[in-house]
Amino acid sequence: MTKRLQTLSPIDGSVYVERDLATAEEIQAVLELAVGAQRRWRTVPVAERVAIVRKAVAIFSSRESDLAIELSWMMGRPIRFAAGEIKGFVERATYMADIAEASLADLQLPAKEGFKRFIRREPLGVSLVIAPWNFPYLTAVNAVVPALLAGNAVLLKHSAQTPLCSERMVAAFTEAGLPGGVFQFLHMDHADTETLIQSPGLAHVAFTGSVGGGEKVEQAMAGRFLSSGLELGGKDPAYVRADADLTHAVETAMDGAFFNSGQSCCGIERIYVHDSVHDAFIEQAVALVNGYKLGRSDDPDTTLGPVVKPESAAFIRSQIADAISQGAKALIDEAHFPMDEAGSAYLAPQILTDVNHGMRIMTEESFGPVVGIQRVSSDEEAIALMNDSEYGLTAAIFSQDVDVALALADQLQTGTVFLNRCDYLDPALAWTGVKHSGRGCTLSSVGYEHLTRPKSFHFKILS
Template structure:
């Protein structure tokens, strides 16, 4: 029997062990989805909304359990883990709130003798592949809107967070969702790729690496089905000369180090106007020095381990590369408990004297490190912000909204923030440019990517 093993970054123990789905189980899941697809599509949107709301309630009722499991599966400090459950509720509730209006038929202006309308039809069976870093928040972006739009869903979570798939399905089953409409499968990478190619799959929603996104595109090539890909990021922040400095430091540093830097839209590089640079660096270093690195099951911990030792070693290598090229590391790792070579526990680091020839300023880190670079004006900041193969989000800190908007319009990113960062508003389209992916989730626009338009042109008078 092939097994999935989730090794906890807390202490290296095996936290979850599950058998991988057999080929027969995969076929059975596809057949169950096909058998109920028509009935679920025919369920009125109001009925789907009511069921999703019941599932949200069942999910929220498990908050303490789900938070503890998150802590042990992927290492988020227990003091912060409940926030992901609440974020799931926020996003799912918003998409339910707008579903009936967003999915309503589009009726065209009256034309004598004709009835004309456009109906949004579900795509069929969506395959959602979710990552470990925000396992509920990334999954909810695709799963709940897909169900509300009338699609059936197969969910595959990372081997690091397998319980998340199980808990989501449990909540929907408790809410009364018909069997087969939402299912999970524990799969290897090779079996995941094969399933993408299965004929019943009509949409693939993938969150993960650029290499993983390329695999999805290869697997669906020639099948003419849709996909949504949220991939890598190297998100920048720019602190203008007129920024509220205290707010900029607090917000940007939290955006860089929350979840140990393991956030798709976390801040990974900061550009600061020369007039504010020294003060920003001083305050940032002081703030980062206050983090408490420790076991995530300790309520006092504010910085947990990375997901696995190899991830921590990758970031250590980036830091060594930068220092070797002249960067200054402002924090002494020995002052943080548990940090040691070969460990998943990694001390936070702030680097200055950095440039784009360093890996830490060009390559996704996904860890507790940030480089801070001095810039002379908006134009230099803009050039550096756009000097990246990625474009998920970007943040500007300024008290001049008009100037910030003019600058934001030229930033190559799916979302541009002013005076905030590392947040997903479900009313806005979540999307990326360049190697950060394609497609869109959430908002009214997100429903357009989970349905196809069908036109009705009836001549009613002869």
């Protein structure tokens, strides 16, 4: 019997998408098509690959309003913000296309008489990109576009919560003239995904998701010596120094904590505030968050949508309850957010103070609209607490002293350090994590190194 995928919208719990899952025979046929297509695609000049990608991006961008509506219904982002993800897709894809020819050019060595020597960056082969639901287009574009530009074929599997995203991406590239088989999507369950990872035709896996999901991917890859990139969990911290521009710090950190209902790998989940500005920071933060409107994602007035599933809301509520039972104070009155209802995906935002690292809320990934704020007395204390985590994706410092901030940033165990901003990805910079936040790199010129292998040419010229 054919297995079915069913996407329940967090807006009202209705079935928004239904699809048949691919059979084992269909998956194998897609892989074989990709292997053959990649052999031809790798011979296409980079400039031609770039032209096709630019055309696909333009087609994709032209459908922004429809894509935004689908995004709101599939994963719950307020419609007033949903189009921003399409714009981010365009920014990242365009930048990687801009730098493709230079990044993929042969690396020439100093002249050596009687020899011709250079290093060529060869594509890996067929790449499987496994993308999550929380930022389905932005996480996918990080791997898909540079993989294609580097001469790889791509198989895209999106979360069962956002299956239309893979279909829409492939459709845009197909319409742009990308040869058949070079970019395909698959709707699969976890077991079939693991089987595909073990298939001989696959050369690379890019996975974005939970630490547990990353472990499953690594187990499936065991003994295959595949190239891989893993972007996993986060418990990203921010530190507000005594010299911070307080109004800016509050606005930026709260947006970093609550945008997308806190469902961001690099969202701010814990904040350390210097004692001298702590109370003022809290006062402004509470006032700001109380101004949010929790509501249906398709309501243009909504600023805070539901989390993706009722089960996710229940998990976050349990973290909050545990923290309060250990002495934390909840500063946001849930009565200000009437749509908050136990058993639903609608969850009021929450700020917790009097927290410490003995509480789950400060150490365990929340992935929801809650943030713990802890008072600190020095830079040293803040850095120690920021590093006291099994994760290391991003960290933010708020200060007006750039030199001091740079010295502190050098001590942080994280892939990206922000100053006076957070929760942002610049495609010109390497996107990477340390510890349980993952391994590998996407975007920037460095990202191309993870989607190619070096091949050395050492020619002796006979006169």
